[in-house]
Amino acid sequence: MRFPLGFSIAQARYMSSQRRQGRKRFPTVIMLEPLYTCNLACLGCSLERHTGKLKDRLSVEACLQAVEDAGVPIVSLCGGEPTLYPELPELVGELIRRGKYIILCTNALLLDKKVFGVIPPSKHLFINVHLDGMKETHDHVCDRPGTFDKAIDMIKVSKKSGYVTLTNTTVFKETNIEEVEQLCELLKEMRVDGMLIAPGYHYESVERDVFLTREDMHNRFKRVMELSRKYKISATPLFLEFAAGLRELACSPYSTVNFTPRGWKAPCYLIGEKYYDNFQTFWNDVDWAYWESRKDRRCSNCKMHSGFEASAVEVAQQSLKSMIQLAAWHVSG
16 A cells, blocks of 8 residues: 555545535645754755754644644654754654654654654654655755765664655756666665655745756656556655646645744745744635635746645545546555
């Protein structure tokens, strides 16, 4: 299967309950960023996410309240680099106690010191390692030699130690598609539990030209579609068709709500028009219809997984044929 059974059941039950309540829009994941501190300054990352001070981090109580306010079953724990968060063991333990599924998004540099032997494996905890290509490309994107080798070593330890282990690969201009296949083959040999491959977002604060043009994106993701039939790629077929330019999707900016040291980020994980202290004010104040339309210039070239995967699933559930195809894809991994 592409995802563990318990994870899939929790997500399906939650979405079903939201629809029974007649909700057209609802979050499915909270992108929780306890801190904006990082031990890397990757070339494709927004400036805010690696320049924050540790003293400005969120408290555990604030993190837990944000998760409760969002009401979702899945917490993507990111940042910054979450392994730098001093209270990480307490936060993860509390989230697991509350029945949440945690995707710990990490560059892997500190897994051996901050997670392995400190936070025990759990079916509710997924270690998600950022891996943007093979050694030369990954080290270039991370702007530090040795990061690829460390990440590969940590993936091996993670699997050996019994953690659910995923990878997250952002495709940039430097990324050669043959290299992506080579990476998939390596990760398959290492028996990782899932691989997310998605386009990057062109942050305005990133000055270097590292992002794909629309044409390049379409060409490369047509190949990723083919790879998804052979490897455990976790993006749905409809999302990959969208990334390959074969279909259009509306954005679902509300599907992955983002809580940060500055508050609730609106309208989405990528664009910080405004920050809110209160979830209800955030939810009611944002003009979701406008951001769904993709009329804003900052949305014109965006095909980020966080904004469109929920839309892809929604479209797939609109016909019996698409639902059967989605179910077949899920069990084929």
